[in-house]
Amino acid sequence: EVRLVESGGGLVEPGGSLRLACVASGFSFSTSQMNWVRQTPGKGLEWVSSISWSSSFKSYADSVKGRLTISRDNSKNSVSLHMYGLRVEDSGLYFCAKDESTSQLGPEYFHHWGQGTLVTVSS
């Protein structure tokens, strides 16, 4: 059974930083493209970032480019999202999601999701 467990969310002030993590099990993590998708009150569901199995290809939504960095550790079956310069509009539920992409050149469809970790940006 595919399992994705996110952690690292919390309350942070505007301009602050946060690191989200997702630990995966139940599938071949080292050959899978991984993604972060968020759900916010303002924009609904929004894709945030993707990383290929080898980390050679990373992509970001324009709204977060330059402020978020995605990375992965295949030895630990984990993917991380480092968030900097956080804004109020970044508040929301952040999901880790696995797709079945064979091209590994960006997001396709999100076949499996974690339960999410909540990020609140507020002073």
Place this chain on the structure above:
Amino acid sequence: EIVLTQSPATLSLSPGERATLSCRASQSVGTFLAWYQQRPGQAPRLLIFDASTRATGIPARFSGSGSGTDFTLTINSLEPEDFAVYYCQQRTNWPPWVSFGPGTKVDVK
């Protein structure tokens, strides 16, 4: 930027009825479209991808159709667990990007 619109915003039906949900893209996405179901307090679940392919474990009462800019999700004979919010999602190869529609809520009449 491809914008997805969904209609209606809310669909009120009774168990056993058929639900027909619409998703329209601001420009052609070919058949690069998916549908997700989200129940309260849960993560979205992939139902349909590539416009008409059911994801693993999805019951046959869910079907998708369409291409280009107009897509439909049909749920034949609604079960109690089908009352939820449904989102469509498109993807583009280059630049790599996806976007979601605002959702259609299917609730009990």
